[in-house]
Amino acid sequence: MAAPMRFDGRVVLVTGAGGGLGREYALQFAERGAAVIVNDLGGGMSGGGESSRPADLVVKEIRSKGGKAVANYNSVEDGEKLVQTALDNFGKIDIVVNNAGILRDRSFARISDLDWDLIHRVHMRGSFLVTRAAWPHMKKQGYGRIIMTSSASGLYGNFGQANYSAAKLGLVGLSNTLAKEGVKYDIKCNAIAPMAGSRMTQTILPEGALQRLDPKHVAPVVLYLCHEDCPETGGVFETGAGWVSKLRWQRTKGTVVRQDDAIMTPEQVRDSWSEITDFSDATYPNSGGESTTQALAAVEEAFQNQSSVPAPPGGGGGGNSIERAIGYTARPTVFTYTTDDAILYNLAVGMSTSDPDHLKFLFEGSEDFRVIPSFSVIPAASCIPNILSGDIPGLSIDPTKVLHGEQYMEIYKPISPSGKLICKFTVADILDKGSGAVIVLNVDLESEEGERVAMNQFALFVVGAGRFGGHRNTDKAYAPVDPPSRPPDATVRDKTSIDQAALYRLTGDRNPLHIDPSFAIMGGFDKPILHGMCTYGFATRAVLKQFANNDVTLIKAIKARMSKTVLPGQTLQTDMWKEGSRIHFLTKVVENGNVCLSGAYVDLTRAPATVTTTTQPTQSVSLASDAVFAEFSRRIKASPALVKKINAVYLWNVTKDGKTCAQWTVDLKTGSGSVYRGEPKQGKAGCTLTLADSDLVAMVSGKLNPQQAFMQGKLKVSGNIMLSQKLSQLFQDQAKL
Numbered sequence: 001m002a003a004p005m006r007f008d009g010r011v012v013l014v015t016g017a018g019g020g021l022g023r024e025y026a027l028q029f030a031e032r033g034a035a036v037i038v039n040d041l042g043g044g045m046s047g048g049g050e051s052s053r054p055a056d057l058v059v060k061e062i063r064s065k066g067g068k069a070v071a072n073y074n075s076v077e078d079g080e081k082l083v084q085t086a087l088d089n090f091g092k093i094d095i096v097v098n099n100a101g102i103l104r105d106r107s108f109a110r111i112s113d114l115d116w117d118l119i120h121r122v123h124m125r126g127s128f129l130v131t132r133a134a135w136p137h138m139k140k141q142g143y144g145r146i147i148m149t150s151s152a153s154g155l156y157g158n159f160g161q162a163n164y165s166a167a168k169l170g171l172v173g174l175s176n177t178l179a180k181e182g183v184k185y186d187i188k189c190n191a192i193a194p195m196a197g198s199r200m201t202q203t204i205l206p207e208g209a210l211q212r213l214d215p216k217h218v219a220p221v222v223l224y225l226c227h228e229d230c231p232e233t234g235g236v237f238e239t240g241a242g243w244v245s246k247l248r249w250q251r252t253k254g255t256v257v258r259q260d261d262a263i264m265t266p267e268q269v270r271d272s273w274s275e276i277t278d279f280s281d282a283t284y285p286n287s288g289g290e291s292t293t294q295a296l297a298a299v300e301e302a303f304q305n306q307s308s309v310p311a312p313p314g315g316g317g318g319g320n321s322i323e324r325a326i327g328y329t330a331r332p333t334v335f336t337y338t339t340d341d342a343i344l345y346n347l348a349v350g351m352s353t354s355d356p357d358h359l360k361f362l363f364e365g366s367e368d369f370r371v372i373p374s375f376s377v378i379p380a381a382s383c384i385p386n387i388l389s390g391d392i393p394g395l396s397i398d399p400t401k402v403l404h405g406e407q408y409m410e411i412y413k414p415i416s417p418s419g420k421l422i423c424k425f426t427v428a429d430i431l432d433k434g435s436g437a438v439i440v441l442n443v444d445l446e447s448e449e450g451e452r453v454a455m456n457q458f459a460l461f462v463v464g465a466g467r468f469g470g471h472r473n474t475d476k477a478y479a480p481v482d483p484p485s486r487p488p489d490a491t492v493r494d495k496t497s498i499d500q501a502a503l504y505r506l507t508g509d510r511n512p513l514h515i516d517p518s519f520a521i522m523g524g525f526d527k528p529i530l531h532g533m534c535t536y537g538f539a540t541r542a543v544l545k546q547f548a549n550n551d552v553t554l555i556k557a558i559k560a561r562m563s564k565t566v567l568p569g570q571t572l573q574t575d576m577w578k579e580g581s582r583i584h585f586l587t588k589v590v591e592n593g594n595v596c597l598s599g600a601y602v603d604l605t606r607a608p609a610t611v612t613t614t615t616q617p618t619q620s621v622s623l624a625s626d627a628v629f630a631e632f633s634r635r636i637k638a639s640p641a642l643v644k645k646i647n648a649v650y651l652w653n654v655t656k657d658g659k660t661c662a663q664w665t666v667d668l669k670t671g672s673g674s675v676y677r678g679e680p681k682q683g684k685a686g687c688t689l690t691l692a693d694s695d696l697v698a699m700v701s702g703k704l705n706p707q708q709a710f711m712q713g714k715l716k717v718s719g720n721i722m723l724s725q726k727l728s729q730l731f732q733d734q735a736k737l
Contacts, residue, residue: 039076420447425444650687
């Protein structure tokens with residue numbers, strides 16, 4: 001077994017060592033033989049105040065165990081004084097751990113000059129000044145180890161921490177440069193992004209998480225990086241709770257988007273975006289020089305290949321040669337998307353937390369997380385710009401004259417809520433409608449393994465492009481189908497938001513027609529209109545809910561004709577008729593009666609047994625937890641003071657075999673309080689808790705710790721999560737529960 005790592009004879013300066021991570025670094029270095037300078041100004045989290053007590057207590061603790069330590073109370077902006085303390089007491093400086101930090105959280109619009117400057121003075125400038133003071137001594141002795149403390153906020157960004165995150169990522173850049181400049185002198189520099197319980201996190205993390213994130217589990221990483229046997233330099237490490245990971249910059253292979261001797265255009269960037277952002281063949285450059293060299297080599301190779309590629313089919317002769325365009329198949333593109341994109345789409349087509357089944361569509365942590373099947377239009381539509389940019393031989397189109405007429409999609413397997421899809425589009429046919437032309441486009445979506453996932457057919461009407469002598473009809477297009485001439489079997493009304501188009505455009509369709517009033521007027525509309533495919537998504541969601549119990553695996557195909565426009569804020573009424581496994585639907589605008597989706601239907605994989613008439617979970621199942629809520633009711637009646645103490649409404653979703661089988665409201669806000677089945681009768685729940693029947697019984701009886709249940713995913717909490725902490729008052733005397 002290798003010998004324990006020791007730091008005998010080494011002198012270590014730890015800034016911000018009066019508590020939290022810094023204290024733990026100081027204690028562990030001292031325990032392993034190092035002489036430690038314990039620096040701490042003794043100020044508050046926001047940088048105010050001073051006190052010698054924090055540093056003195058750490059020094060006292062080290063000395064009581066036989067270690068060597070001295071205190072320093074200077075600000076890190078007095079870097080020379082900190083290093084001089086090391087030189088005066090121990091004659092040298094070997095290791096610097098830049099740990100001192102403060103917080104001044106503000107949203108970006110509210111950050112003052114002082115908020116910005118104070119954060120940078122402590123984190124960025126302080127680390128620079130302390131390290132600069134130590135640098136010449138490390139160079140002279142031919143040895144040094146330096147730690148920069150970054151943060152997840154710096155690596156990924158965090159709301160309300162623009163000042164903090166900018167400084168923390170800046171420290172990574174500083175560390176990278178010092179690692180290169182220090183190679184000649186055996187000075188190694190690394191950055192860490194620690195996850196630990198501290199005075200900065202104790203107010204926002206649950207108790208169970210704080211226990212796991214003990215600073216004791218971060219310090220060993222810092223000690224190893226500072227040991228003479230560690231070869232690492234220029235690294236960035238995330239660590240916490242005993243977990244350690246190294247990060248590195250990853251870059252897509254990229255693509256050359258311009259032709260040799262031609263000016264590059266924004267349209268070329270747009271049309272190559274899927275390749276530009278495809279990480280499937282990523283590279284990992286280690287320096288700016290390497291990065292530039294790789295880019296120039298790729299350009300040179302691309303230009304050589306361009307000179308040897310034959311002309312595309314149809315050549316460049318100009319004119320609208322329809323024969324050459326029909327049957328044209330474009331080069332496949334890659335569409336990459338994340339769970340954020342799936343959630344955004346679900347929200348954009350009206351999914352709401354008011355739906356009892358919303359977690360399935362809005363929470364990536366849900367075991368049954370899904371995207372609404374009409375999402376397949378999003379990757380398919382990413383190919384459409386190709387036909388508008390002149391890529392199809394023999395076809396020239398004015399994009400301002402294009403209208404989305406009809407949409408058909410066929411789903412072969414449930415669409416994963418994240419991943420990559422290969423998009424292959426073909427011009428199926430071009431029809432002459434006299435006043436315009438209809439271009440029928442088929443877009444196949446395949447998985448990376450080549451498995452067919454979905455097919456979309458777009459019928460695009462090009463105003464004024466008709467009368468070219470072509471055929472008027474085709475058997476290559478999926479035709480609309482009128483609904484039965486009888487009253488509908490089900491009807492759903494959805495009021496769209498005034499911001500519905502602004503939200504939906506974030507899914508990919510950035511046409512200014514849907515957001516810019518002046519552009520809408522140029523297009524002949526009084527104001528921006530809602531996307532036809534947004535209305536299509538609303539209708540799909542209505543059928544999915546009413547006839548498929550929100551089971552996306554039951555959706556096989558969807559067809560609709562976009563007939564009239566919808567304005568954001570208007571109410572959509574979707575009427576539905578059941579005919580075997582086909583659900584016909586018609587969607588109209590309630591405010592003016594205009595039919596906006598016609599000839600529409602959804603084909604299911606099997607015929608539904610009955611029409612869904614309610615969205616509430618079944619309440620008739622007898623559950624062990626029923627007794628818990630009965631006891632809750634008794635306790636509320638016996639202790640009316642609980643209502644004043646807690647002052648909140650809770651909704652409990654109780655599941656069994658993965659399905660919600662009961663809902664209970666615990667109202668500790670209204671009147672003298674009450675417990676009853678179902679959703680709140682007044683207002684909305686401040687906090688919603690979801691867990692299995694058996695886990696609820698175990699939790700209230702003290703056999704399952706709530707924090708552990710939350711961390712393990714057994715207990716899911718939404719809304720004001722802090723209200724869940726107040727429930728502990730209901731759980732007292734668990735033996736009776």
